[in-house]
Amino acid sequence: MTKIYNFCSGPAMMPTEVMTKAQQEFTNWRELGVSVMEISHRSADYVAMAEEAEQDLRDLLMIPDHYKVLFCHGGGRGQFSAVPMNILGDQKLASYVTTGHWSRCALDEGKKYASADVFDALLKDDEGNVSVRPVSQWRYSHDSAYLHYCPNETIEGVAIHQIPDVDVPLVGDFSSTLLSTPLDVSKFGIIYAGAQKNIGPSGLTVVIVRDDLLGKSMQHTPSIFDYSIVAKHGSMFNTPPTYAWYLSGLVFKWLKEQGGLDAMAKRNSAKAALLYNYIDQSDFYRNQVDSDYRSKMNVPFFLADDELNATFLAEAGKSGLMTLKGHRIVGGMRASIYNAMPLEGVQALVDFMQDFEKRHG
Numbered sequence: 001m002t003k004i005y006n007f008c009s010g011p012a013m014m015p016t017e018v019m020t021k022a023q024q025e026f027t028n029w030r031e032l033g034v035s036v037m038e039i040s041h042r043s044a045d046y047v048a049m050a051e052e053a054e055q056d057l058r059d060l061l062m063i064p065d066h067y068k069v070l071f072c073h074g075g076g077r078g079q080f081s082a083v084p085m086n087i088l089g090d091q092k093l094a095s096y097v098t099t100g101h102w103s104r105c106a107l108d109e110g111k112k113y114a115s116a117d118v119f120d121a122l123l124k125d126d127e128g129n130v131s132v133r134p135v136s137q138w139r140y141s142h143d144s145a146y147l148h149y150c151p152n153e154t155i156e157g158v159a160i161h162q163i164p165d166v167d168v169p170l171v172g173d174f175s176s177t178l179l180s181t182p183l184d185v186s187k188f189g190i191i192y193a194g195a196q197k198n199i200g201p202s203g204l205t206v207v208i209v210r211d212d213l214l215g216k217s218m219q220h221t222p223s224i225f226d227y228s229i230v231a232k233h234g235s236m237f238n239t240p241p242t243y244a245w246y247l248s249g250l251v252f253k254w255l256k257e258q259g260g261l262d263a264m265a266k267r268n269s270a271k272a273a274l275l276y277n278y279i280d281q282s283d284f285y286r287n288q289v290d291s292d293y294r295s296k297m298n299v300p301f302f303l304a305d306d307e308l309n310a311t312f313l314a315e316a317g318k319s320g321l322m323t324l325k326g327h328r329i330v331g332g333m334r335a336s337i338y339n340a341m342p343l344e345g346v347q348a349l350v351d352f353m354q355d356f357e358k359r360h361g
């Protein structure tokens, strides 16, 4: 059978070793004779696993003790509302920096709760070349409750590699980049990420929140989205997404075995360089993001002739290269190359692109 490499932006490829381990213990977890998904989240075995997963995540990201780690429902979009509901407090104003689709979605949701001070940091010229204003030039209100931004725009393939230095709580939507590289958590008030890219399967959202931001929620905040309540109950105020939490725990162990986030960062840089270097030297393919702001997770690219898109996708599919179609907002192609994508997968894509260019260029 052809080896399949899945370039989906999310839900995305999981590490093979994790899937194999999950399969081995699928119906008989820890010799209990049942699946982990069939047992109570309050059972001693489950709680031990859940606590271990949290500790592994804390170790990987070196999360300081004065931050809570929450395992929530509701996805990235859930956090677009949970953030203002939890930390706006008595303030009316929140700052949003927009750099693409997902930061704009966060802004739209945030506007339901706060007056928004918006700074559009995306730069686009008439030819479609894309860049971002340096973080040192970002404007925001110093009296806003927080500044929200998205360090990796999954659709546009735009990344902000520098952490903004601001004097209000910084909130980052890390849905498509958490765990791909080390991160200085202490620079943030809140970090959140839907799990379905680098963490695990969909259904789980990881929230990392600084203790001083707890206890300010709006009166009508649903309890399941209230960070203080979720934290007080160890993320078990209501039934958590138990299987997704378990699988994510396996991913955290896998990441540790790989050498942690330093090792992942090196591997991810090598993968991204392989693909971008190939695209840049070719006259047939192009990526239009300024090299300083290119995502190492999501690589959009265009063919010289859009008419060839369908043929490219069909032939790629036959070669085992799955889900390369670009998002409809951007068009063209997009290769998502999260932690679980091995270098061989990116090499297989580059080999295919080279061959396709020879035949159609």
Ligand code: PMP
Residues within 6 Å of the ligand: 010, 074, 075, 076, 077, 078, 102, 150, 152, 153, 154, 155, 173, 174, 175, 176, 194, 195
């Ligand atoms: N933020 C980013 C950066 C994303 O990539 C996505 C989903 N692709 C979301 C938010 C929305 O996440 P969810 O579908 O889990 O609500």
